[in-house]
Amino acid sequence: MIRTVTPDDIPVLHAMIRELAEYEKAADQARATEEQLREALFGERPAAFAHLAESGGEPVGFALWFLNFSTWRGVHGIYLEDLFVRPHARGGGHGRALLTELARICVARGYERLEWAVLNWNAPSIASYEALGARAQDEWTTYRLTDGALAALGGTDGGTSGAGSAD
Template sequence: MIRAATSADIPVIHAMIRELAEYEKVPDEARADEPQLAEALFGERPAAFAHIAEDRGLPVGFALWFLNFSTWRGVHGIYLEDLYVRPEARGGGHGKALLTELARICVERGYERLEWAVLNWNKPSIDFYEALGARAQDEWTVYRLTDGALTALGARA
């Protein structure tokens, strides 16, 4: 079962974010805390949204996403920040169900893109996404400013 997250899900979402960071071999980079997640997902002006995958009433996965905008298409899309299914539940269709729900939201709301990034070494996920019809955007390279570089650039303003 896939359902929209509620504020009661903050602890489990936080735990799964930590699990995802461990899986991606960067546990120290997951610094968000529960109050930050609560504000981002359920504050006065939510910046992100989440869905929970349940199996027999227990949370086994989540998708955390936000809206982006295509200047070329003139409409919103969904950017999937995190998709995670706990190891013991993988292969049970939960990841596909989460993506299906996000695709349904896109179609229902007239959004024309559902996008996400995947680590180059994550072959099981790449194979899974390609089996669903997703295609890598190989001509694009992701850039990111964080920490000291972000602070330094921002200080120039």
């Protein structure tokens, strides 16, 4: 069963985000708090949306997403930030069900893209996505500014001093 996350689901969503970070070998980078998730999902101006996969009433996975916009197509799309299924529930169709729900939302709302990123080493997920008809966008390279590099560029000096980290 797939359902929209409610405010009462924040603790379990937060726990699964931590589990995802551990799976991706980046537990130290997952700093989001329950309060931040609550604000992002249910605040005055929600910036993200989430769905839970349940099996026997137990949360076994989630999809957290937000809207993007294609200037070429002139319409919104969905960017899937995180998709995670707990290890004991993998292979049960929960990931596919979450992706199906997001595709359904896209179709119903006239969105023309459902996009996400996957770590290069995550062969099982890549195989699953390709089996659905998803195709890697190999001609694009993702860039990211965070921490010192973001502060330097966004600071009052206009980014003219200091290199900082781009991790």
